[in-house]
Amino acid sequence: MTGERTRDGSLEQLKREGRIVVVGASLAGLRAAETMRDKGFTGSLTMIGDEPYEPYDRPPLSKQVLLGNAVADHTALPRRRAIDADWRLGVPATGLDMAARTVRLGNGDEVEYDRLLIATGVRARPWPNPEEAELEGVFVLRTRDDGEGLQRALAAGPRRVLVIGAGFTGSEIASACRERGLNVTVAERGEAPLVGALGAVIGRVAAEMHREHDVDLRTGVMVTALEGDPAGRVRAAHLSDGSSVEADVVVVSLGAQRNTEWLAGSGLGAGPRGIACDAGCRAFDVRGIVTDDIFVAGDVARSPHALFGYQFLSLEHWGNAVAQADTAAHNMLSESADRRPHLWVPAFWSSQFGVNIKSVGVPPMGTEIIVTQGSLSERRFAAVYGYQGRVIAAVTFDNCRWLPFYEHQIESTAPFPPPYSTVDRRPEGNKPVPADFPDPSVPTHGPTITLSGYSPADRKMTFTPGR
C-alpha cells in the first residue's frame, strides 16, 4: 500500500460519499458494483441499463433456453452481496459530458458522477437489410427477449431453421435445433464453422460435427436476401451461389457490435471497435490521453495485454467481463500505486453437439497448430497454437482438464512447437501445420477476439468516431 503521506483524503471521501455511476447493467456492471461495495464504497451507486431487466446471464440463452431446459426469464444472475444501488433500468444512456461529469439518459435525465464505469457491452449485429430484418420469423440472439422469442419459435415446430453465420452462437443454435429434431441449414461465409475464432484446422472438425448431426451446412456462401410471404413472414433465403433455402425461422448470427454510439462526440476514445482503455481499465480520450475518472470493463473494452505484445484485445468473453469488472472496480477505488493491471488470460467455452470446446490464449494470433493430445477425428483432443516460436493459445475438445497446463505454457511464453512428449500423442501430433486463419482483412462472421493497435507507449492512436 502507498504511504499515508501520498494520500490527500480525496479517495477516502470518494469511498465514503462519492457518486459512482455504472452504465450497463449486465454481468460486468453487476460484478463491478459488488466489488465496489466489498471494498467499502458507501457512497451512491447508480446502475443504468437499457434493458428493463435486472442483470441476467446470457450463455444459457443459446443452450439451455433453446433446448427448453431453462426459461429465459429465469436467468437472473445470482448476487454475491447486496449492492444497494439506484437502478435505472429500461432507460439507455444517450450521452456523456466529460467536463460536467454527467451521463445523459434517454428520458432526458442527467446523472452526475465522480467515477464512471462503462460496461455497455455489445449487441447482436442486425441483418443489414432493415426491411428483411423486420420479417416475422427473423431473429437475432443476444438478449433475454431474443432468447424467449426464438425459443417460442423453435417450440412451434418450424419446418426448417436457417442460421446465418457459424460462429460459436450460430453453431450452438444449430446444435440446439438438431437436438430438438428440427431441420436446420447453416450458411457460413468462411470455409468452415468457427474459422474466425479457431482457424480452419479446427473449423474442419466443427464442420464434421455439423454434418454428422445432419445439419445442412453450406460454407463459402453468403445469404444475399431474405424473402417474405405476403403476410410478412419469412419464407426463404437466397444464397450467393444461386441456391435458395426455404425456412420459416431465420437466425441472424453475424457477431456483435459494440454499444458505443451514445459516446459519439463526447471526446472519449470510443468507436465501432470499442472503448480503448489502459491495462488498468481507465478509458482513453480521443487524444490518446488516459482519463482519471472513467473506467471501462467487459465486451465493450479494448485494452492492452502484456502477454500478447501489448496488443489491444477486445474479448467478448464471460470470464473477461467478470475479471475486468473486478479490476476496474478495484482501480476506481484505489490510489494510483495500488492499481492493478487486467492480466486475465483469455479463455472461453462453447457447448455444441454434445462436445465441450474450451480455449485459452489468443488463437487467432497463432500461425501454426499442433495436436498434442488425442485426435481431431475422434473429437477428443488438445491442440496448441504457435506464434513466432512460442505457445500463444490452446484449444480442447472434450479434454479440458489439461487446459490449465497449456494456460501456464502461454503465461510462461513456452516454446512452440512443444519440445516434449505427452500422454495420448498420436502420429498427427508429430509436427505443426498452418493454423489456417482467414485473412483478417476479409470480414468473417464475428471472430470473438479482435486484435488491433499497439502499445500505448509507442504510438498515438487514432479513433474512428462513433457513427
Next chain:
Amino acid sequence: MTQALLREIIDYANRANPYPLYEELRKTPVSHDGTGPYVVSTYYEIHSLLHDPRISSDSRNLKATGDDPLGESADDEGAALPPSFLKLDPPDHDRLRRMTNRPFGPPHTPHRVHDMRDELHGLVDGLIDGIATSGDLDRVDLVDQFAYPFPVTVICRLLGVPHEDEPRFHVWAETLAASLDPDPDADPAQRGKGTTDARMELGMYLAGLIEERRKNPGDDMLSQLATADGPDGAMTTMEALSTSALLLIAGHETTVNLITNGMLTLLRHPDVLQRLREEPGLSVPIVEELLRYEPPVQLLPQRTTLSDIEVAGVAIPKGASLWLVLASGNRDPKRFENPDRFDPDRKDIQHLGLGSGIHSCFGAPLARQEAQLALSELARRLVNPRLLEDPPPYRQNAVLRGPRHLPIACDGVLPKAA
C-alpha cells in the same frame, strides 16, 4: 535427506501423525536424492502436475530404479490382470473410465448415486442400531462395527457382488491395498508374490461372477459392465475384470478411512461435533474439510515423467518416478490459511483429497454421500461419545492411511429418525 524423511513417513511409528514430517518435506517442494523417487509436497506443484500431460500414470513408462519400492510390484501386477484405468493413460484410460461411468453416473445414469440416499440411510440406521443392541457401549469399535461394513455393503450392492463372499475378498483387497504401500523394508519378491496371488484369486472370483452375469444380467454394475455395448464398444473380459477389481478395492479401502478419520477428527473437536449434532447439513462442509485435513489417500506414488521437466526449479528426467503427496499439499500454508486447523467453515477449500485432473476419484460423489450420512447420523445418535485410545491403532498402510480400530465409549444410542 529425502530418503531418510521418506523412511520416516513410511515408518509405522509415525502413522498417527505424519503431518510434521510433511511440513519438513515442504521445505523442499521437490525433493530427491540418490535413485529414489522425486517427492512433490507443495500444493501448487502437485496441482499443476495432476494436469500436466507430460506425466504418465502408466508404470510401463517408468525406468526401473533400484530404490523405488513400487518398481517391482507394479511390474508383477501385469502378470495376473491388465492394469486398471487408474494405471493407464489416455486414450485407454479415458475409454475405460467412460465405459465404467456409463452405468454409474451422468450423462447416461444421472440419478443412480443420488437415488441411493434412502438405501444408504437404511444401512447407516441398521449399523447404528447394531451398535445399540451389541450391548457393550463401553467399548465400541467404530471401524469393525460401522466404518468398514458400511461402504463394503454399498460397493457390493452397487457391483452386484454377493455380500456373503465378503470375507473372501476382504483378504484379497487388504493384500492389494497393501501393495500400494511403499514399504522399503519389505521383501519385494515376497510382496510381489502375495500381490500376484491376490490379484489372481480376485480375478478368478470376479471372472466367475462376470460369466454368470453375462448369462443372467441384473441391474448391478457388474452386469452392465459385462454386457454394455455403447459408442466405445464393449469391454473385454480382462478389462471388465480389472475394472471391477479396481472398484471393489477402492470401495473397500478408502471410504472406510474417510469415515473413520472423520469420527476421530470430530471426537477431537467436540465443538464441531456438537454443531453437527444440531445441524446435520454441516456434514457437507465437514466432509470437504476432512478431505483436506485427513485425506484417505495420502499420496499418489505411481506417476512418471514422459519428458525431462522442471518443477519448482528442479530438473526431473524422463522416466523418473514421482510421488505426489496430496496430504502434504492439503496442509500447504502457501495455499490454505491456518492449514493445520480443522475448520469446516473454511470458504476456500479446493483440496487435493480426491485428486484432480483426469484421474480424480471415480467414486467421489458416492464417497461424499456415504461420509455425510455416516457422520451426521453417528453424531446425532451416539450419546456422549468419547475416544478410548488417542491416537487409535492405525493400519500399516501409509498411502491409504486410517485407523485399524477406533475404540470409543458412549452413554447410549438414540433411536433412528422416524
Next chain:
Amino acid sequence: MRLVVDLNRCQGYAQCAFLAPDVFAMHGDESLLYNPEAAAEQREDVVRAVAACPVGAILLELTDEDMADVVSQGAAAGAGSGGTR
C-alpha cells in the same frame, strides 16, 4: 434459488450432476448444462453440489425465501469465492 456456474473454471468433474441431477446435467462427457433458477425444494441437493465442486465454480444465491428455513448455510456462503490461482 439463483445460480450460475463459471464454465471457464468448470472441468467437467460432474459432482454437481451426480448430487443434484435435477438441476445440473452433463451434456456429453464434459459439458455442463444447468437450470439457472432452481426450485426451492432442490436446495439441499444444490448446496451439496456447490460444496462438492472441486473447482469452486458454482455461485449460489439463496433468496430470502430459501434462507427462511436454512439450518446451516455454511456451505452456501463460500460459493464462488476463492480460486486456484
